[in-house]
Amino acid sequence: MAVANPPRTAGDTKVVAPNESPASKGDRTVTVVSHIVLTLWSIIVILPLVWVFLSSWKTTGEIFSSPLALPQHWSFDNYVKAWNDSNIGRYLLNSVIVVTCSLVLVMILGAAAAYSLARYPFPGSGIVYYLILAGLTFPIFLAIVPLFFVLKNAGLLNTLPGLIATYVAFAFPFTVFFLYPFFRALPQEIAEAAELDGAGEWRTFAQVMLPMARPGIVAIAIFNFLGLWNQFLLPVALNTNESNYVLSQGMARFASQAGYAVDFGQLFAAVVITIVPVLVVYIFSQRQLQGSLSQGTLK
């Protein structure tokens, strides 16, 4: 698996065969066509983002007069107004609080549960495994109505702790499911050696086994972060108090106002504020990130 020596693969051969024999005519056509198609797709991806970025510096009047023109003045007006008037600053803070807390919690609970399930089977652990799998298979929409009342009865409806609890609960099955094979693949002998040396269950888990599952942990942490950062249904249904809105709800307000009182300059600025932090982190860590995502997923 992840640790084994990789066999020679199609991707590696770039290094193996650097001989620059003149490519045949057909080859060059394929290469050129590939570059053209890939460039086209890259443009389709980038163009909307560039346009949104440019529009975020325009006034609403400019946006309506010509979609193609460049902004006339580069001022931070839209950003300041989006941050304060449209409350994007507050929603961003709420999002950061909710996502950070739930991410930390679900990683701790998920890793511990996956480890326990993988290492210490007991009568009935098969059932537990399938019940966790069931949580992955059914759509959240099935649970949303009863969940509303579960939270209401617990007094957690429309509160950030309530939202955190549901985020953790719904990210939990995927976390366990994803980490289970990683803990399964770890050599038992190492844990047994640690225990012979006097480490208890807790120390063996936290200091010996957990670090060895690092590739899996990193990958699922990234998936969970993106998933929770993206989450839309849970806050929209369970967190309707405006001062507790998370970012995705703040953005949805622009959509639901649809054309009437929307300040489009603010809308574009809010979109840029939402996209840029994650995009910057991605660009700087893309090699490790894509590596661990695909490694984790193809396992």
Added chain:
Amino acid sequence: MSAVVATAPPQAAGKVARRRRRRMPWSRRVFVLVTLGLPFAFYAVFVLWPFVQAFIYSLTNWSGFSDTFEFVGLANYKALLQDDIFLKAVRNNLLLALVVPFVTIALSLALATMVTVGGSSTGAVRGLSRSSFYRIVSFFPYTIPAIVIGLIWSQMFDPSSGLVNALLTGIGLDQFKSFAWLGEVTTAMPVTMFVIIWGFVGFYMVLFIAAIKGIPAELYDAARVDGAGRLRMTFMVTLPMVRETIQTAYVYLGILALDAFVYMAALNASGGPQNSTLTMTQDLFNTAFKKGQFGMASAMGVFLAVVTLLFAAVVFLVNRLTKGKDR
């Protein structure tokens, strides 16, 4: 992602099972209880219990605001099957589940193939030079929240201030002046599909690139020695080798297309022209939280769950049936 590829359940491993015959020491029992029991109990309260409740509520006429409700048997389900709007939503979802996964996977697989084996064919199979740029850029949309993707594209497709119409009229296609892409029955659904596909191609492209790079190069070398061209190699070597990845992607994208709630909220929150983009999830949400018909909404949820499971089952079945020969 690997969500649907079932791994062996705990009891399957013989080695561990043999060890189980010794009784678990107390310290270990406490450990398992705390590390597995507590999180599982929490999960059961917030996920499993609501799932079970949904089935129960779906058999009632509960309006949510009253404390009491009556069991009405399958009346909600019967009403659903005669509800034209809901049936329209079901058809829309099925259309999404048919088109979105197929196009996304075909496009991302094609792009991934170009990146990995688009280079020179003399000597060893090699990837396209300078391809990491494409890989990095294509992944951008995956880092953007879905609601924001919807917002960006609803602005792009805006009749008067959107970039799409500005570009089209710019090259002389004047019929697109003020054309309402999301407001016409014929274009609303295709445009919505495009937006969802736009958001996912990059992610699956990266996955497929990794999967293709994991194929032993000997297979390609052997195919080439046998005289296979690029197209043939794609169909005879690449496709069979990334089959499991395709299956996982198909199920995952299908589940997503049967949901699609967040994209619709941004593009056409009210269901689109003549309900042409209305989804089951939107209907469910409105039935529950706007009309307060919780029994009926729960029945919709059960219906959605059944359709989702059937979709996954069909994908697994098709994969198994088409595999046939080489097993």
